[in-house]
Amino acid sequence: MLSFAQFKGVKVIVELGGGDGSITRGIIERMDADAKLLVFEISEPFCNNLRKQFPQKNVEIICDSAGNMDKYLPEEKADLILSSLPFSLIPKDSRMEIYEKTRSHLKPTGFFIQICYSYILKFQFAQYFKSIKTAFTLRNFPPAFIIICN
Numbered sequence: 001m002l003s004f005a006q007f008k009g010v011k012v013i014v015e016l017g018g019g020d021g022s023i024t025r026g027i028i029e030r031m032d033a034d035a036k037l038l039v040f041e042i043s044e045p046f047c048n049n050l051r052k053q054f055p056q057k058n059v060e061i062i063c064d065s066a067g068n069m070d071k072y073l074p075e076e077k078a079d080l081i082l083s084s085l086p087f088s089l090i091p092k093d094s095r096m097e098i099y100e101k102t103r104s105h106l107k108p109t110g111f112f113i114q115i116c117y118s119y120i121l122k123f124q125f126a127q128y129f130k131s132i133k134t135a136f137t138l139r140n141f142p143p144a145f146i147i148i149c150n
């Protein structure tokens, strides 16, 4: 998933659904020293664990729904929003709120990248983003789709 993102020169990165931090770690390894990462995760135990793993000043673990991202994002919009949210399990209204806020908090030059198991998401994202590309990776278990939007 991360190989589809450009990290050089990027200043604001948002991750949706931090989970156990494996994607978070990959982002931190790749991002510039002066970049800032905001991670949204609704599970408190996961958030506590993420805060222990990633105490860096430029990494903020936000224990709230991605649907509330507008409350936390700085004035500057995001260059990259990377998501592993399980959209097929999220109710339609909440899902649409996250799609809309993701679109409106992304810079015009920014990218939203989702890893998922359902190709159907591509058609949902097409209502919010001008350009959608898809890829398939065997490097995830189970193999997954990567949807790249801007």
Ligand SMILES: C[S@@+](CC[C@H](N)C(=O)[O-])C[C@H]1O[C@@H](n2cnc3c(N)ncnc32)[C@H](O)[C@@H]1O
Residues within 6 Å of the ligand: 016, 017, 018, 019, 020, 021, 022, 023, 024, 040, 041, 042, 043, 046, 064, 065, 066, 067, 084, 085, 086, 090
């Ligand atoms: C597939 S897991 C993430 C896997 C994670 N990227 C990793 O590498 O471990 C999805 C995560 O999204 C979180 N989540 C679900 N709905 C959410 C929401 N509305 N806002 C933020 N996080 C959410 C879940 O608690 C779960 O940890």
